[in-house]
Amino acid sequence: MADMQVDILIIGAGPAGLAAAIAAREDGIxxxxxxxREKEPGGILRQCIHNGFxxxxxxxxxxxxxxxxxxxxxxxxxxIEIQCGTTVLSVSxxxxxxxxxxxxxxxxxxxxxxxxxxxxxxxxxxxxCTPGTRCAxxxxxxxxxxxxxxxGFMPGxxxxxxxxxxxxxxxxxxxxxxxxxVLACVEIMPYSSGLNRNIVQCLQDYDIPLYLSHTVTDIRxxxxxxxxxxxxxxxxxxxxxxxxIDFECDTxxxxxxxxxxxxxxxxxxxxxxPATSGAIVNDSFETSVPGIFACGNxxxxxxxxxxxxxxxxxxxxxxxxxxRSVPGEASFISVEDGDGVRGTVPQKIRRNxxxxxxxxxxxxxxxxxxxxxxxxxxRVIMKxxxxxxxxxxxxxxxxxxxxxxxxxGDSITVRIERS
Amino acid sequence: xxxxxxxxxxxxxxxxAVARELSRYCADVRVAEMGCDVAEGATxxxxxxxxxxxxxxxxxxxxxxxxxxxxxxxxxxxxxGVPYRRAGALVIGFDEADRKTLGELMQxxxxxxxxxxxxxxxxxxxxxxxxxxxxxxxxxxxxTSGIVSPYEMAFALADDAALNGVHFDxxxxxxxxxxxxxxxxxxxxxxxxxxxRAIVNCAGSFGAELxxxxxxxxxxxxxxxGQYYLLDRANPQPFSxxxxxxxxxxxxxxxxxxxxxxxxxxxxxxxxxxxxxxxxTTADGLANILEKATRTWPKLxxxxxxxxxxxxxxxxxxxxxIVGPVAGAAxxxxxxxxxxxxxxxxxxxxEDLVRKIAEAMHLQKxxxxxxxxxxxxxxxxxxxxxxxxxxxxxPMNGTVICRCEVVTEAEIRRAxxxxxxxxxxxxxxxxxRAGMGRCQGGFCMPRVAAIIAEETGCSLAEVxxxxxxxxxxxxxxxxxxxxxx
Numbered sequence: 072m073a074d075m076q077v078d079i080l081i082i083g084a085g086p087a088g089l090a091a092a093i094a095a096r097e098d099g100i101x102x103x104x105x106x107x108r109e110k111e112p113g114g115i116l117r118q119c120i121h122n123g124f125x126x127x128x129x130x131x132x133x134x135x136x137x138x139x140x141x142x143x144x145x146x147x148x149x150x151i152e153i154q155c156g157t158t159v160l161s162v163s164x165x166x167x168x169x170x171x172x173x174x175x176x177x178x179x180x181x182x183x184x185x186x187x188x189x190x191x192x193x194x195x196x197x198x199x200c201t202p203g204t205r206c207a208x209x210x211x212x213x214x215x216x217x218x219x220x221x222x223g224f225m226p227g228x229x230x231x232x233x234x235x236x237x238x239x240x241x242x243x244x245x246x247x248x249x250x251x252x253v254l255a256c257v258e259i260m261p262y263s264s265g266l267n268r269n270i271v272q273c274l275q276d277y278d279i280p281l282y283l284s285h286t287v288t289d290i291r292x293x294x295x296x297x298x299x300x301x302x303x304x305x306x307x308x309x310x311x312x313x314x315x316i317d318f319e320c321d322t323x324x325x326x327x328x329x330x331x332x333x334x335x336x337x338x339x340x341x342x343x344x345p346a347t348s349g350a351i352v353n354d355s356f357e358t359s360v361p362g363i364f365a366c367g368n369x370x371x372x373x374x375x376x377x378x379x380x381x382x383x384x385x386x387x388x389x390x391x392x393x394x395r396s397v398p399g400e401a402s403f404i405s406v407e408d409g410d411g412v413r414g415t416v417p418q419k420i421r422r423n424x425x426x427x428x429x430x431x432x433x434x435x436x437x438x439x440x441x442x443x444x445x446x447x448x449x450r451v452i453m454k455x456x457x458x459x460x461x462x463x464x465x466x467x468x469x470x471x472x473x474x475x476x477x478x479x480g481d482s483i484t485v486r487i488e489r490s
Numbered sequence: 491x492x493x494x495x496x497x498x499x500x501x502x503x504x505x506x507a508v509a510r511e512l513s514r515y516c517a518d519v520r521v522a523e524m525g526c527d528v529a530e531g532a533t534x535x536x537x538x539x540x541x542x543x544x545x546x547x548x549x550x551x552x553x554x555x556x557x558x559x560x561x562x563x564x565x566x567x568x569x570x571g572v573p574y575r576r577a578g579a580l581v582i583g584f585d586e587a588d589r590k591t592l593g594e595l596m597q598x599x600x601x602x603x604x605x606x607x608x609x610x611x612x613x614x615x616x617x618x619x620x621x622x623x624x625x626x627x628x629x630x631x632x633x634t635s636g637i638v639s640p641y642e643m644a645f646a647l648a649d650d651a652a653l654n655g656v657h658f659d660x661x662x663x664x665x666x667x668x669x670x671x672x673x674x675x676x677x678x679x680x681x682x683x684x685x686x687r688a689i690v691n692c693a694g695s696f697g698a699e700l701x702x703x704x705x706x707x708x709x710x711x712x713x714x715x716g717q718y719y720l721l722d723r724a725n726p727q728p729f730s731x732x733x734x735x736x737x738x739x740x741x742x743x744x745x746x747x748x749x750x751x752x753x754x755x756x757x758x759x760x761x762x763x764x765x766x767x768x769x770x771t772t773a774d775g776l777a778n779i780l781e782k783a784t785r786t787w788p789k790l791x792x793x794x795x796x797x798x799x800x801x802x803x804x805x806x807x808x809x810x811x812i813v814g815p816v817a818g819a820a821x822x823x824x825x826x827x828x829x830x831x832x833x834x835x836x837x838x839x840x841e842d843l844v845r846k847i848a849e850a851m852h853l854q855k856x857x858x859x860x861x862x863x864x865x866x867x868x869x870x871x872x873x874x875x876x877x878x879x880x881x882x883x884x885p886m887n888g889t890v891i892c893r894c895e896v897v898t899e900a901e902i903r904r905a906x907x908x909x910x911x912x913x914x915x916x917x918x919x920x921x922x923r924a925g926m927g928r929c930q931g932g933f934c935m936p937r938v939a940a941i942i943a944e945e946t947g948c949s950l951a952e953v954x955x956x957x958x959x960x961x962x963x964x965x966x967x968x969x970x971x972x973x974x975x
Binding site for chain 2: 108156158160169171172173174175176177179192193195196197198200202203204205206207208210211213214217218219222223224225226227228249250251288289290291293294295310321332334
């Protein structure tokens with residue numbers, strides 16, 4: 072027995088949850104509830120005070136909070152109910168959501184559709200198995216960003232950054248601008264996993280060296296961090312003895328990858344993809360559990376918030392359609408990852424797709440002057456040539472609904488062909 | 491100068507167990523601890539096993555205290571509200587030599603009074619633990635082996651002692667011990683100076699150093715480091731019991747064990763090192779664990795690794811505990827060389843040692859003991875109905891601070907307000923599990939730090955990870971910009 076009922080319940084009021092809510096309301100769904108565990112909506116954008124957001128969607132350069140504010144204002148205009156300070160504890164396969172907040176206590180809410188928009192978390196040191204001491208001064212880049220931008224405190228003075236993910240690059244610049252010395256950015260892969268514009272604007276512009284094919288192999292300091300050792304790695308990512316460089320630093324920031332936060336999804340019985348660590352979805356962003364949808368970084372880790380919003384509008388529309396109609400038995404075309412392609416979303420497309428479908432994926436390595444190819448058996452359906460395909464940037468291929476409706480096979484494959 | 495009847499040196503599981511036993515007598519008792527919290531030495535970094543007692547050589551103190559301690563654990567943990575589970579254990583063998591060793595262990599266990607031991611053949615072992623290496627040929631089944639949260643044990647013992655009048659001083663490393671002509675002990679620490687009738691050396695890795703200050707029979711301690719992997723919770727875990735390999739002269743070997751919180755522990759290594767505070771992990775040590783643990787669990791994957799850590803065993807060449815009065819130093823008592831099975835032995839060791847102290851000092855038992863307060867069930871383990879009631883009772887249970895381990899604001903504030911409360915981020919972590927989960931505090935650490943600052947009345951910049959110079963932050967953004975001008 073539930074304490075209340077809603078048509079669409081959305082978990083998370085970051086950019087994904089907000090966009091999904093706006094789309095569903097614009098489609099005429101009255102009963103929408105967005106649950107947010109922070110005290111304010113906006114998600115991780117609240118602490119991303121740098122600019123560069125919204126170039127695609129608004130054709131303007133906004134800061135994170137400005138970008139979020141546009142969606143928050145739109146949600147307010149549409150009178151969408153966002154309950155902050157509320158933590159969701161569980162989601163059941165039949166869409167009963169339990170949550171707690173100091174104001175409303177413990178509640179069970181029955182929803183006709185649930186949209187998962189919980190975002191992602193950062194990979195911690197433990198996941199890297201880096202040896203050394205366990206002193207203070209080692210933070211994920213996002214934690215440091217929160218301290219500097221939201222709390223007004225500096226995590227340290229001399230900084231090494233492990234990993235070249237976008238948050239790490241942004242924090243290299245941020246710490247430098249606030250008076251800290253960033254000694255190095257160290258990346259185990261032979262290429263950066265961040266956006267190229269961030270390499271240029273956050274490292275090169277401040278003469279911060281980027282050590283590719285290097286990693287941290289020792290951490291020193293009993294109480295506070297005193298230094299780290301950085302070593303070159305071979306092509307199997309094993310440290311090469313004799314290549315050690317010691318850095319004296321009091322801070323090590325980790326920017327070694329993001330993991331979609333799917334504990335609630337798993338509890339609901341949602342099937343996850345090993346390639347994305349997010350849910351397996353069809354072109355309407357519906358997961359393996361009927362009526363549960365997923366969008367944004369909880370589905371797969373995006374490079375640009377613009378893509379998150381786009382995807383989430385679609386998820387919101389799809390959830391609205393689900394609430395309003397009893398869907399018939401659908402037949403699907405499965406989407407497979409081919410050479411050079413990792414974690415294409417969606418993993419399934421309805422044969423009778425009623426709109427164009429964006430296939431999104433991360434290239435498995437750096438490919439220059441190459442072509443992304445979508446094929447069905449021997450038949451090539453579309454090709455897209457690019458100067459560079461790189462893991463740091465999401466590749467997007469737009470399939471027309473006519474192309475989908477005329478498809479004959481049971482599966483399509485996405486691959487990258489070197490020219 | 492602080493005057494007290496008895497000064498216990500060290501607040502690990504041994505020192506806190508001794509302090510709790512002493513608190514039942516009419517005497518002023520203080521504990522001087524060099525770390526910033528209870529359980530800062532070997533107690534926070536060991537396998538968390540309550541050994542059944544088959545491993546210790548019959549007739550040793552290790553055997554005696556282990557078997558008695560293991561008997562005391564279930565009831566004591568219930569009383570103190572400490573997580574404990576009789577998980578059982580298997581010691582596995584791969585060849586005839588191992589089978590012989592297991593037979594010897596079984597005999598030893600029977601001599602020591604361990605109940606329920608039996609030899610299993612390959613198929614019986616695999617039936618109990620299907621994730622075991624199929625190359626296993628035999629196993630010793632140890633149904634009375636238990637698992638416990640070692641630091642939570644020490645926190646609970648300390649709280650109970652404090653409620654019964656024991657005072658704890660932290661950051662108080664003892665650097666000089668001397669006995670004055672009036673027979674009183676003068677103890678100099680880097681924080682306080684104490685004058686007392688009796689001292690009890692429970693100083694773990696530093697036990698021999700203190701012993702040698704006051705006794706002509708010198709001891710040499712060997713600092714033996716053990717490194718570990720801690721893997722994420724999983725349901726079900728591949729093993730429900732603790733799995734040991736055959737022991738060697740260096741210790742009980744690498745184990746694979748569930749923890750009371752549903753994680754999986756792999757380790758420890760055994761390396762003799764010079765510095766008793768060097769709890770770093772090393773690439774070689776970590777590789778060594780994986781190599782050995784793979785023999786128990788061929789499908790081992792570190793993909794879900796949460797953290798690596800290490801602890802230091804206080805090993806004596808004689809391979810047994812030294813417990814009792816210090817020879818030639820009236821009023822001085824000691825518990826030295828407390829390595830495995832030290833955690834299992836702590837309650838029995840404390841019971842025995844305190845009996846001796848009480849006799850020597852003619853202490854009277856107190857008429858009334860303050861009972862240990864009821865410890866509420868962790869929010870994470872509550873049913874929906876219990877959660878509903880918990881939030882109604884205290885709205886701060888409605889704010890979840892640690893999402894991985896589902897720890898609420900009410901629980902964190904309570905941990906800081908305990909009799910021997912948390913003062914650091916690690917102190918909160920070990921008392922509540924906030925930050926113990928898969929994100930390793932990435933999300934909750936700033937929030938925990940802010941609550942500590944508020945509760946203890948300091949600035950966020952003064953909050954430490956683990957005491958001393960382990961401050962989380964180096965100042966405000968505003969001050970940095972001023973300095974830069």
